[in-house]
Each structure stands twice: as structure tokens, then as C-alpha cells.
Amino acid sequence: MPEVNERPLVQAIGLTKHFPVRGGLLSSLLRREEQVARAVDGVSFDIRRGSVFGLVGESGSGKSTTARLVLRLIEPTAGQVIFDGVDMGTLKPAAMRSLRSRMQIVFQDPMASLNPRMTIGAAIEHPARIHMPDLTPKQRRERVIEMLEAVQLSPGRQYYDKYPHQISGGQRQRVVIARALVTNPDLIVADEPVAMADVSVRALLLELMMKLKEQFDLTYLFITHDLATAKYVCDDIAIMYLGKIVEQGPLRSVFREPSHPYTRALLDAVPVPDPKHRRNRPMPAGEIPSALNPPSGCRFHPRCPIAATEVCPLVDPELRPVEGRPEHLAACHLRTGAYQHLDPER
Amino acid sequence: MSEVVYSIRDLVVEYQTRAGSMRAVDGVSLDIRRGEILGLVGESGCGKSTLGKAMMRMLSRNARIAKGELIFDGRDLVKASDEEMRQIRGGRIGMVFQDPMTSLNPTQRIIDHITETIQTHRPDATDEEARERAAFLVERLGIRKDRLDDYPHQLSGGMRQRVMIALALALDCDLVIADEPTTSLDVIVEAKFLDLLKELRDEFNLTIMMITHNIGVVAEVADRVAVMYAGEMVEVGDVYSVFEKPSHPYTEGLLKSVPNIAIDDEELYQMAGGPPNLMHPPTGCRFNPRCPYAMDICSREVPPRFEAHGDGGFAACWLRDPVRKEARDA
Ligand SMILES: Nc1ncnc2c1ncn2[C@@H]1O[C@H](COP(=O)(O)OP(=O)(O)OP(=O)(O)O)[C@@H](O)[C@H]1O
Ligand SMILES: Nc1ncnc2c1ncn2[C@@H]1O[C@H](COP(=O)(O)OP(=O)(O)OP(=O)(O)O)[C@@H](O)[C@H]1O
Ligand SMILES: [Mg+2]
Ligand SMILES: [Mg+2]
Numbered sequence: 160m161p162e163v164n165e166r167p168l169v170q171a172i173g174l175t176k177h178f179p180v181r182g183g184l185l186s187s188l189l190r191r192e193e194q195v196a197r198a199v200d201g202v203s204f205d206i207r208r209g210s211v212f213g214l215v216g217e218s219g220s221g222k223s224t225t226a227r228l229v230l231r232l233i234e235p236t237a238g239q240v241i242f243d244g245v246d247m248g249t250l251k252p253a254a255m256r257s258l259r260s261r262m263q264i265v266f267q268d269p270m271a272s273l274n275p276r277m278t279i280g281a282a283i284e285h286p287a288r289i290h291m292p293d294l295t296p297k298q299r300r301e302r303v304i305e306m307l308e309a310v311q312l313s314p315g316r317q318y319y320d321k322y323p324h325q326i327s328g329g330q331r332q333r334v335v336i337a338r339a340l341v342t343n344p345d346l347i348v349a350d351e352p353v354a355m356a357d358v359s360v361r362a363l364l365l366e367l368m369m370k371l372k373e374q375f376d377l378t379y380l381f382i383t384h385d386l387a388t389a390k391y392v393c394d395d396i397a398i399m400y401l402g403k404i405v406e407q408g409p410l411r412s413v414f415r416e417p418s419h420p421y422t423r424a425l426l427d428a429v430p431v432p433d434p435k436h437r438r439n440r441p442m443p444a445g446e447i448p449s450a451l452n453p454p455s456g457c458r459f460h461p462r463c464p465i466a467a468t469e470v471c472p473l474v475d476p477e478l479r480p481v482e483g484r485p486e487h488l489a490a491c492h493l494r495t496g497a498y499q500h501l502d503p504e505r
Numbered sequence: 506m507s508e509v510v511y512s513i514r515d516l517v518v519e520y521q522t523r524a525g526s527m528r529a530v531d532g533v534s535l536d537i538r539r540g541e542i543l544g545l546v547g548e549s550g551c552g553k554s555t556l557g558k559a560m561m562r563m564l565s566r567n568a569r570i571a572k573g574e575l576i577f578d579g580r581d582l583v584k585a586s587d588e589e590m591r592q593i594r595g596g597r598i599g600m601v602f603q604d605p606m607t608s609l610n611p612t613q614r615i616i617d618h619i620t621e622t623i624q625t626h627r628p629d630a631t632d633e634e635a636r637e638r639a640a641f642l643v644e645r646l647g648i649r650k651d652r653l654d655d656y657p658h659q660l661s662g663g664m665r666q667r668v669m670i671a672l673a674l675a676l677d678c679d680l681v682i683a684d685e686p687t688t689s690l691d692v693i694v695e696a697k698f699l700d701l702l703k704e705l706r707d708e709f710n711l712t713i714m715m716i717t718h719n720i721g722v723v724a725e726v727a728d729r730v731a732v733m734y735a736g737e738m739v740e741v742g743d744v745y746s747v748f749e750k751p752s753h754p755y756t757e758g759l760l761k762s763v764p765n766i767a768i769d770d771e772e773l774y775q776m777a778g779g780p781p782n783l784m785h786p787p788t789g790c791r792f793n794p795r796c797p798y799a800m801d802i803c804s805r806e807v808p809p810r811f812e813a814h815g816d817g818g819f820a821a822c823w824l825r826d827p828v829r830k831e832a833r834d835a
Contacts, residue, residue, distance in 0.1 A: 217691040327779070357549045357718060358762050362773040384691060387721070387764035391773055414766070428696040430721030432763040434744045437725055442697050446661055 166244055167205035168346060168378045169212075173238035174202045174228050176221075180451060196450045198224040200402035201238070203478075206346075206395075211372070211379040213393030213410065215386055215425070217447060220399040222382045226348045229380060230262055231255070243345070260290035263339035267351035269331035273323040280319035283307070283338045290342045306337040309374065311367060329360035333367065340375060348380045353388065365392055386429050390414065398422050401458040402450060404478065408487030418481045418489035421459045457492065465493055467501040510680050510712050511537040511560065511598075516573035518552075518559050527783045528571075529555040531736040536817070537680060540710040542702065544723030544744065546759070547733035548780050553716045556733070557684050560714075561598055562590045578679070596626035599673025601666060601683040608669065609657040615668055616653035619643075623675050635675075642671040646701060663694035667701065674709060684716040699726045720763045724748060729818075732756045735781050735791040739821050742814025752813040752820035755792045790823065798824050 177195040199221040206212040214222045227233045229240055231247050240247045242258060250258065263286075266272050273282055283303045287294060294302065300319075307315030310333040323331055332352065339347055352368070353361045369392060372379060383389050389396060390410065397407035398421065406419040417423045424443050431438075443462040448454055454461050460471040470492045478488040479495040489495045493502040518530040529552040537543055545553050558564050560575060562582060575582040578597065582590070594600070602608055609618060620635040630638075640650050646667040648660075657665060666686055673681045687695040703726055705711045717723060723730050723744065730747050732740040732755065740753040751757040761774035778795040781787055787794055793803040803823050810821040811828065823829060 217693065329779075358720070358759065359548060359776045359779065361764075362762050362775045365773065366775065385764070386692070387766040390766055391764060391771070424693060426766065428692040429766045430692075430696070430699070430719065430725040431767045432720045432724045432748070432760060432765050433767065434724045434727075434748050436767050438696065442693050442700070446663065446694070447691075 166208075168208045168243055169206040169229060169380070170241040171202060171204050171225070171229060171238070172241070174225065174235055174240065175200055175237040176224050176228055176233065177236045194451055197402050197453055198450055199228060199235075200453075202397075202399075202402075202404050203238075204397055204404065204407060206378055206380060208345075208378055209372075209376065210394040211369075211381050211392050213389045213396040214380065214382045214399060215384060215389055215396060216399030217384060217425075219401075219447060219450060221402040221450075222384075222399055223350055225399070226264070226350050226380060226382055230259075230264060230348055257290075260286070260342040261344050262346040262348065263342065263344045264348045264350065265332075265335050265339050265352045267354045269328065269335045269355075270323065272335055273331060275323055278320050278322055279307075279326070279334050280304075282323075282334065283341055286338060287341045302341060303337075306341050307334075309340065309371065310334070310337045312337070327360075329356055329364060332356065332364055336368065336371070340371065343375070344377070346378050346380065348382070350382045351384070352381075354383070354385070361388070368392070386414075386426060398425065401447065401453050403458060403490070405459065405491070406487075406489040407478070408481070408484070412481075412484065412487045416481065416487075418487075418494045419459075419491045420463050420465055420494075422489070457490070465503055467493060467498060469501065470496075470498050507538045507540065509536045510539045510577070511714075512574075512576040513537075513556070513560065514574040514576065516556070516559060516575065517571040518555050518564065519569055519571045520555075520565075521567045521569075525784060528736055528786075529568075529783060530559060531786075533573075533733070533736075533738045535731055535738060535741065537712060537714055538729075539679075539712050540706060541728045542706055542713045542715060542726050544727030544730045545714060545716045545733065546718065546720060546723055546730060548759075549718060550780055550783070551733045552736045552783075553718075553733055554684055557682050557714070557716050560682060561594050561600065563594070592626065595622060595672070596676055597679050599669070599676065599678035599681040601669040601673070601681060601686045603685040603688045609665065611657055614654055614656060615643075615660070616640075618657075619653075619668070619672055619675060622672055626676050638675050639671065642674050643668065646671050647697075661694070662689050663691075663698060666690065666698055670701070670705070674705065674711070678711075680712045680714065682714045682716070685718070686715070687717070687719065687722060695722070696725075702726055720760060732759070735786055736783055737791060737821070739792070740813070740819070742818025742820075743816060746814035746818065752811075752825050753792075753822050754796045754798055754824070756820075758795075758797075790821070800824065 176199040177197055180194045180196050202225055216222055228235050280303050283306055284299055287299050287302060304315035307318050312318045312333055353364050356364055381393055393410045396410045396413050397404045400421050406422045417426055427438055427440050445462045456472040456474050457476050460466040476490040476492045476496050478490045481487045481489050481495055492498040513533055513535045516530055516533045517528060520527050520529055547553055559570060570583050619639040623630055623635040643653055644650055648664055648667055687698055702713060727744045730744045731738060734755045740756045751760055758776040762776050789804045789806050790808045793799045808821045808823045809826045810819050811826045813820045
């Protein structure tokens with residue numbers, strides 16, 4: 160099938176966000192420099208139109224901050240986001256508002272993103288009021304009911320006047336999805352959308368999200384810390400560690416042939432629901448260092464089983480193709496860089 | 506057969522709510538054996554935590570044990586006094602919860618918490634002894650000794666879990682009940698915690714009951730698995746056998762709907778329907794409205810329990826019961 164529009168829907172280029180953090184009393188007395196949390200540090204990726212781009216990584220790796228940068232809910236310290244060919248950093252507020260209606264976000268906890276005193280119908284209608292001023296009240300109501308039925312809360316009329324506490328957790332998440340869809344967006348950023356759901360509910364929600372993607376021509380930025388879930392939904396994937404992408408590429412390529420030692424560890428760590436597949440490889444030592452004071456060179460080097468003292472603590476590795484595959488990149492001196500002769504597993 | 510540490514017999518736990526009373530645990534029997542890791546699984550709301558809390562008599566005020574026995578250390582804990590229970594909780598039966606922040610005092614250093622707990626349960630231990638034991642165990646669990654001077658919020662989630670386990674070890678607990686201990690942990694931290702549990706089981710013959718909705722975690726560490734559905738125990742058995750050949754259709758569906766990174770499937774299996782309202786559970790087999798194999802009898806009569814998976818394992822199902830199956834086939 161030939162692509163109608165080859166341009167990626169989203170291009171992130173060198174996205175960086177450093178949050179200033181107030182130091183303790185002592186450091187302010189000593190007039191030390193203000194500390195920064197390097198939440199996101201030079202992240203670049205393309206999200207292809209109509210695809211699901213997965214951002215995975217452990218807690219604190221910078222996934223949500225990257226999402227907020229893509230939606231421009233926060234200003235980047237450096238770098239750009241190009242949305243459908245437009246550099247979002249150059250937009251005037253009015254143009255920004257209209258672009259906003261083309262991107263929506265779905266969070267992990269539906270209860271926290273719904274107002275308990277607002278009916279489900281009113282909640283879904285709210286973004287339509289802001290972004291679709293031309294609709295009459297009757298048209299708006301019809302649109303809301305259409306969205307309720309799209310997320311399989313049907314007949315929609317019956318759900319319109321209910322309150323969030325009157326429906327189940329899985330249904331609430333569907334309401335949040337319906338609200339995200341009402342303005343007819345191109346991009347849905349889903350930040351851990353199924354993390355709170357039970358196994359059976361999770362399978363239903365994921366299938367619904369994939370169905371809606373086809374039905375409404377959506378593109379997803381799908382954030383999760385669960386690689387097993389990512390496997391069922393993502394076309395492309397990026398693995399984050401301490402604010403950087405360490406590996407990215409088509410999901411199958413990354414899962415079948417993980418190149419970066421951190422990606423391997425993450426994949427190994429996922430518990431497999433089959434006792435015959437118990438893990439026997441050891442996990443990396445230590446814990447994730449603080450974003451306030453990330454290690455020098457490759458940020459994974461203090462925990463890396465193959466780190467080489469000659470280079471890893473000294474030089475920050477760049478993303479480079481894995482075995483000549485231009486779409487699968489990894490940032491490791493010993494796997495894709497100039498020091499492959501030092502790889503003990505070669 | 507190995508020694509039984511804790512025996513739950515025909516336990517019924519009821520909650521009083523404004524809408525009426527509800528049985529969150531309904532006729533559950535289960536033996537926990539010394540030195541095993543037992544995984545208790547089931548969908549949200551099926552009664553796992555209620556069972557775990559009942560075992561320690563830590564139920565909320567609107568709950569009561571309506572029936573059954575909890576046999577531990579030669580006595581029935583249902584009849585034990587509050588004072589006896591205070592000694593047993595933490596002293597003989599250790600607890601690890603999803604968020605240990607709630608069980609640690611935020612204003613107390615880790616070391617003080619551990620020594621104080623040791624001394625509450627072992628009044629003859631001197632400060633020195635308690636501190637030494639705490640330091641030894643915490644280091645054994647991979648936390649540097651100097652971190653003992655930290656406050657709970659200064660430790661990561663994984664470290665706090667290890668502190669709770671260290672406490673159970675310090676007191677030589679006969680049983681540790683862990684309710685969703687890894688739910689808030691990242692995969693690598695979770696994997697390390699599971700490795701640690703296996704090591705401790707091997708090294709100290711620690712007995713662990715692990716309550717979780719994460720089927721992968723159970724496959725990774727458990728020796729036996731117990732499956733609850735709508736307040737009832739529907740299947741129990743050796744973990745290899747249950748995963749290889751589940752006897753109950755609910756277990757079968759549950760195992761199939763788990764994302765599996767190790768196989769090459771593209772879609773997740775979806776179990777029909779959702780868990781029933783425990784206020785009005787379905788008659789007959791509680792799983793019958795969702796069961797792909799349901800027969801007439803399943804909605805009318807409570808299914809028989811039959812032996813499965815060897816070694817005291819069982820399942821409760823009309824379809825799979827070998828005796829009735831023969832009768833039907835004949
Ligand atoms: N507003 C803020 N001020 C200071 N630091 C922040 C802020 N927001 C995030 N951080 C820090 O930036 C880092 C990345 O946080 P982020 O929330 O993006 O991670 P995440 O990958 O989404 O984690 P999780 O899986 O826990 O949601 C963390 O170290 C976090 O503490
Ligand atoms: N204090 C309470 N009062 C009334 N009902 C309760 C109370 N605590 C739990 N319940 C109900 O009892 C049932 C069993 O709850 P329980 O917490 O034991 O389930 P669970 O299997 O641990 O679920 P989860 O996986 O979500 O932790 C649920 O229907 C729940 O709503
Ligand atoms: Mg996040
Ligand atoms: Mg629970």
C-alpha cells in the first residue's frame with residue numbers, strides 16, 4: 160500500500176527538559192549553583208502517521224515528560240517538536256490552540272481525570288465546546304452519543320447522564336478515550352492507559368484502542384513500562400533510560416534482537432507466564448541513579464555487564480544502526496559504536 | 506507430605522455494607538506448607554486481600570469471620586485474643602504490602618523501626634543484638650548498612666520492600682504474607698526482589714504466601730498456585746501442572762489472557778464478561794455466565810471438587826470432574 164503522506168506526523172528533534180530543583184538549605188547557604196533534574200536529555204524520534212509509537216522505560220526515565228513536551232504542555236529547555244510539518248515552537252497562541260484540538264491525552268487513572276460531579280456526557284462534551292464552537296447544542300449532544308457508542312458504551316443515551324462512580328473502572332477509561340476522540344484528533348498520547356486495569360479488562364481496552372485507531376485514522380504515542388503490553392500494540396518502540404533513548408526501532412526487530420545491554424535486561428526481567436520459562440540470567444547490579452546527577456559517559460555504564468573502562472564512563476554513545484539496519488538504532492559503544500572489538504560476547 | 510504451617514478451613518468472611526451483607530470469601534480451604542512459595546491469584550475484587558487480612562485477623566471493622574477455622578501453631582486464630590494476635594502479627598507471621606510506606610513510620614529511621622519491632626516481639630534482645638541482626642539481614646538483602654540511618658522516604662520502593670522482608674527474617678517468622686508486593690516496582694527491581702525471595706526460601710526455609718494479580722510473577726517464583734474466583738477457591742495445584750494443563754475453565758481463560766513476551770502471538774485472548782456482583786453471585790458455578798463450556802447443570806448446582814495436579818491439588822468444575830464425565834460419556 161503506497162503511503163499517501165510520507166511525512167511523519169510528529170518529529171521530535173533533540174528534545175530536552177531540565178527541571179530546576181531547589182537544593183537543600185546547606186547548598187543554598189553555600190551559594191552553590193541551582194541543581195537541575197535532567198528529565199529528558201536530547202531525545203529524537205519520528206512517529207509515522209497511522210502507527211503506534213511506544214515509549215518504554217522504568218519509572219523516572221522521562222516518558223511522561225517527553226509526552227508533555229510533544230503536546231507542548233511544557234516548554235522544552237532545548238529542541239523542537241514538528242507536528243505535521245509545523246514547528247510548534249514558532250506558533251502564536253491562537254494557532255497553538257487550534258493545533259491542540261488535533262492532539263489529545265489519555266492518562267493512567269480515569270478517576271483522577273474525570274470530575275466526579277460532572278456527568279459522563281458533560282465531560283465528553285467539554286472539549287467539543289472549546290474546540291468546535293460551530294456545533295449547535297443538539298449536534299454536540301449527538302456527537303457525544305456517537306463517541307460513547309464508538310467506545311462501546313451503548314446505547315450512548317443510557318450512559319450520557321451517569322456519573323463516573325456509577326460505572327466500572329474499565330468503562331471509565333473508555334469515557335476518557337471518548338472524550339479524547341470528540342475533537343477528531345490526529346494524535347492520541349496515551350500515558351500508561353491500561354496500567355490500572357485487570358488482565359481481562361486490559362485485553363478489552365487494548366483491542367478497543369486498536370479498533371478506534373483504524374476507525375478514526377489515529378496515530379498513537381503509547382507510553383508504558385510494561386514491555387509485554389507494548390508487544391501487542393506498538394509498531395515502533397523507543398527504550399528510555401535516565402532521560403535518553405538507548406535503543407529504538409521496529410518493535411519486532413528490537414524485541415527479537417535487542418542490542419543495548421539495558422534493553423536486554425529489561426526484556427529478560429519481564430516475568431513470563433509460564434514456569435517452564437523461568438529467568439536464569441542475573442539482573443544488572445544497583446539501582447537507577449538520580450536524574451539530578453546522572454553518570455558520566457554512557458548513563459548505564461555503572462550497571463552494565465559489558466561496560467569497558469576505556470570508553471563507557473568517558474564518552475556518551477550516539478544512536479547508531481544495528482547491523483546496518485537504518486531503522487533499528489542503539490546507543491552502545493560496544494554494540495553499535497567504534498569499540499565492538501571490546502564486546503566480551505563477540 | 507510436608508508440614509502444614511497454616512491451614513484455612515471452610516472460611517467465610519462477610520462485609521456489612523449499606524446495600525446489605527456480602528461474602529467476599531465464601532467457603533475457602535487451603536493449606537500452606539513449610540518452605541513453599543504459594544501464589545494466590547484471581548481478578549480484582551475476588552477476595553484475595555480479604556483472605557490475607559482474615560489470616561492475620563486484620564479485617565476492617567465492617568467485616569466478620571462468619572464461619573471456619575484458621576489453624577496456626579496448633580490453635581484456631583479465629584478464637585485467639587487480641588493480645589495473642591498482636592504477638593503473632595509481625596512476630597510469627599510477617600507482612601509485606603504493596604506500599605510499605607504505610608507500614609513504616611515516616612518519622613522513624615529504618616534502624617530504629619527494625620530494632621523496635623525486634624524488641625517488641627523478643628523482649629530479651631538487647632539493643633546491641635537487635636541492631637546487629639538488623640544490619641546483618643539488611644546487608645544480606647543488598648542494602649548498604651549506612652542506609653539503615655535513612656528515613657523511609659529516602660529509600661526506593663524496592664528497598665522498602667526489602668526492609669519489610671528483613672523484618673520478617675529478623676523475627677524468624679513461620680510465614681510471610683505478601684499482598685501485591687511488587688505491584689509498584691519496576692520490572693528489573695521486581696525481578697531482583699523475586700530472586701531474593703527464592704534465595705531466602707532456599708536458605709532459611711521461609712514460607713511465603715504471595716497474593717498477586719500478576720500471573721507472570723507467580724509463574725516465576727511460586728511452587729504452588731491457588732486460584733480464586735468470586736470469593737471461592739476454584740483450583741489449587743503445583744505451578745507447573747496448573748500452567749501446563751489448567752483444570753478449571755476460569756484458570757484456563759485467565760492464563761490465556763496474560764500478555765506473554767516470550768511467544769509470537771499477535772492478539773490477546775479476551776475472556777467474556779466481567780466478575781460477578783458478590784452481593785448476588787450466580788447460582789451453581791459462579792463462573793458459569795462467562796464460561797465458554799457452560800452446560801445446563803452449571804447454572805443450577807454447585808460444581809463438585811475433584812483431585813487434580815496430584816499432591817493435594819484440586820479443581821471444582823462439572824465439565825472436568827472425571828467421575829461425572831465418565832457417567833456422562835457412558
Ligand atoms: N516538574 C518537575 N520538577 C522536577 N523534576 C521533575 C518534574 N517532573 C519530572 N521530574 C523528574 O524528571 C524525571 C523524569 O520524570 P517522568 O515523570 O518523565 O518519568 P516517567 O518515565 O514518566 O516515570 P513513571 O514511569 O514513574 O511515570 C524524574 O527524575 C522526575 O523526578
Ligand atoms: N472494607 C470493605 N467493605 C466492604 N466491601 C469491601 C471492603 N473491602 C473489600 N470489599 C469488597 O470485597 C470484595 C473483595 O475485595 P478484596 O480487596 O479482598 O479483593 P482483591 O482480590 O484483593 O482485589 P484486588 O486485586 O483489587 O486487590 C470486593 O468486592 C470489594 O469491593
Ligand atoms: Mg510517567
Ligand atoms: Mg487486593
